Amino acid sequence: MHPESTQAGPAGTRRVMRVDGSRVSLVMPGLQTWAVPLLAVMAIGFVLLGAGNLDLGPVDARQGLAASEPLGPLGQVCGSWAPDLWPGRVAASRMATFFEGGGRPTPGSVLWPAALAAVAIGWTLARRTMGVMGRRAGLWVGLCWFGCLGVIDHSGGTGLELLSGLAIVAAIDRLLAHGSDWKAGLWAALAFLSGGWPPVVLILLAVIVIGRRGASFSAPLVIPPLATAVAWSVWAMSSASTEAWAAAVVLPFTERPDWWFALEVLGLGLPFSPLAILTLSRRLRDNWSGAGRPMVIGWLQTAIACMIAGTIVPGLSQTARVPALAGILLVAATALDAAWARSLVGPARRAFLALIFGLLSVWLITLMYGSYLWLLIFPYYRSVGIAAVLLSVPALGLGWLAVETANTRRGLIALVFVAISLKLVHWGYYVPEWNYRHGQGPWGRAVGQWLLPNWTVYTFHDWPPDLAFAIGRPVCQLRSPQHLAFPATKQSKHVLLLDSEFDHWPADAPALLKVATFYDQFGGRRVLARTVGVLITPTGTLYSP
Numbered sequence: 001m002h003p004e005s006t007q008a009g010p011a012g013t014r015r016v017m018r019v020d021g022s023r024v025s026l027v028m029p030g031l032q033t034w035a036v037p038l039l040a041v042m043a044i045g046f047v048l049l050g051a052g053n054l055d056l057g058p059v060d061a062r063q064g065l066a067a068s069e070p071l072g073p074l075g076q077v078c079g080s081w082a083p084d085l086w087p088g089r090v091a092a093s094r095m096a097t098f099f100e101g102g103g104r105p106t107p108g109s110v111l112w113p114a115a116l117a118a119v120a121i122g123w124t125l126a127r128r129t130m131g132v133m134g135r136r137a138g139l140w141v142g143l144c145w146f147g148c149l150g151v152i153d154h155s156g157g158t159g160l161e162l163l164s165g166l167a168i169v170a171a172i173d174r175l176l177a178h179g180s181d182w183k184a185g186l187w188a189a190l191a192f193l194s195g196g197w198p199p200v201v202l203i204l205l206a207v208i209v210i211g212r213r214g215a216s217f218s219a220p221l222v223i224p225p226l227a228t229a230v231a232w233s234v235w236a237m238s239s240a241s242t243e244a245w246a247a248a249v250v251l252p253f254t255e256r257p258d259w260w261f262a263l264e265v266l267g268l269g270l271p272f273s274p275l276a277i278l279t280l281s282r283r284l285r286d287n288w289s290g291a292g293r294p295m296v297i298g299w300l301q302t303a304i305a306c307m308i309a310g311t312i313v314p315g316l317s318q319t320a321r322v323p324a325l326a327g328i329l330l331v332a333a334t335a336l337d338a339a340w341a342r343s344l345v346g347p348a349r350r351a352f353l354a355l356i357f358g359l360l361s362v363w364l365i366t367l368m369y370g371s372y373l374w375l376l377i378f379p380y381y382r383s384v385g386i387a388a389v390l391l392s393v394p395a396l397g398l399g400w401l402a403v404e405t406a407n408t409r410r411g412l413i414a415l416v417f418v419a420i421s422l423k424l425v426h427w428g429y430y431v432p433e434w435n436y437r438h439g440q441g442p443w444g445r446a447v448g449q450w451l452l453p454n455w456t457v458y459t460f461h462d463w464p465p466d467l468a469f470a471i472g473r474p475v476c477q478l479r480s481p482q483h484l485a486f487p488a489t490k491q492s493k494h495v496l497l498l499d500s501e502f503d504h505w506p507a508d509a510p511a512l513l514k515v516a517t518f519y520d521q522f523g524g525r526r527v528l529a530r531t532v533g534v535l536i537t538p539t540g541t542l543y544s545p
Contacts, residue, residue: 444470
């Protein structure tokens with residue numbers, strides 16, 4: 001073997017000089033090659049891993065119940081039109097149910113469309129940033145979006161409507177890149193089908209705050225959502241009723257201003273959202289490239305407008321969360337890119353290190369309490385606790401060295417470890433705890449095991465929608481116990497009652513037989529009963545008690 005010496009070559013290559021004078025060029029994969037695979041790894045690791053494992057909460061369960069009914073202009077929950085469930089969201093869950101086997105919807109029927117929408121939003125933001133600011137900046141955008149707390153969870157309980165949010169983000173991205181063309185109008189039409197008029201209002205608000213000649217109001221932008229609104233109105237009035245149409249249109253006006261909106265969005269963007277404050281540094285803003293500057297400023301203006309509108313305008317809080325979060329995280333990613341390039345100087349660098357120190361301190365306090373639970377109280381989470389502790393060692397060590405040596409790269413790597421730890425804790429601890437202790441899934445499944453497949457359960461008041469979904473049977477709410485007699489049939493009918501409802505069952509209603517009694521997590525009793533009649537056994541024979 002001959003001695004060799006190495007010289008730097010073009011980006012992505014390394015030249016090796018041999019003593020005999022020959023030259024060999026070894027091609028080393030650079031960021032240009034690895035950018036897309038790295039984005040895919042982040043999307044899979046932070047979002048798609050365990051995307052459908054969480055039991056549904058009340059918001060998502062309503063969508064799951066609507067997915068088990070025929071598609072209409074609005075979703076149907078327990079036999080009634082739901083003015084908050086627009087056909088785009090219900091259609092996505094019905095499609096996911098079809099790919100899962102075509103039976104009754106599962107939690108994945110609601111969570112998987114939301115997760116895929118979150119991935120599409122991250123890819124849209126990262127791809128556009130790569131095109132105007134470089135591959136490295138796009139990767140930081142992807143990390144900030146995929147690794148934030150709200151997207152890791154991606155459930156309706158966070159307040160993120162990711163399906164309508166995808167249409168809003170795509171429309172704003174189109175406005176910033178190509179102006180108000182027909183594609184932006186089609187995205188606005190899809191936003192209307194997924195969330196009604198509030199998403200369209202936010203897109204038009206973005207047109208105003210961006211204030212560019214090519215991204216102004218135009219026929220291609222306005223005609224598609226307007227035509228879609230008219231067609232949907234005709235569909236709703238013919239298939240449902242004028243009252244259902246009116247309820248869906250005016251529902252956002254019944255909400256109150258959300259005075260905690262800004263803090264909620266910043267919380268959903270942890271651990272990266274606090275870094276957006278570094279854009280107050282003029283030197284950081286000067287680092288934005290010529291082509292990327294209009295895009296970043298446009299998203300910053302949109303995020304600020306969404307924050308204000310979501311706070312004070314009734315009905316825009318839920319819809320404004322996704323575009324506000326997208327704008328904040330995209331701006332925060334530019335701070336991360338500057339930190340990696342070591343271009344943060346003076347007050348900006350000190351602020352960055354102070355934010356890193358604060359975030360790591362909060363994580364350390366949380367980890368101390370969590371480790372006590374995982375290692376001592378709940379030994380079945382011991383593996384999660386050990387993994388979280390192992391991840392915290394390099395995070396805290398790098399964070400300490402970053403502050404001590406003013407090294408922004410070390411602080412940035414420490415923040416990445418915190419994001420990975422958040423995903424681990426959510427996937428390994430929060431999801432199973434919610435499923436087995438705090439959600440309605442165990443109680444709903446306990447009721448469902450006493451019922452024959454596809455048999456309807458009748459109720460007389462509003463049960464939690466996540467309980468009704470977990471039962472896995474059609475649920476229909478009647479106005480009074482006397483309505484249980486209609487239509488007249490020889491088959492037995494099942495009802496789910498409170499203990500007090502069963503004890504005070506009206507004498508003029510069909511007589512009931514108690515099937516089983518259940519106790520919820522708070523000690524309350526629930527009674528499953530049925531009327532006298534014929535049941536169908538699993539073998540297909542009939543029997544009557």
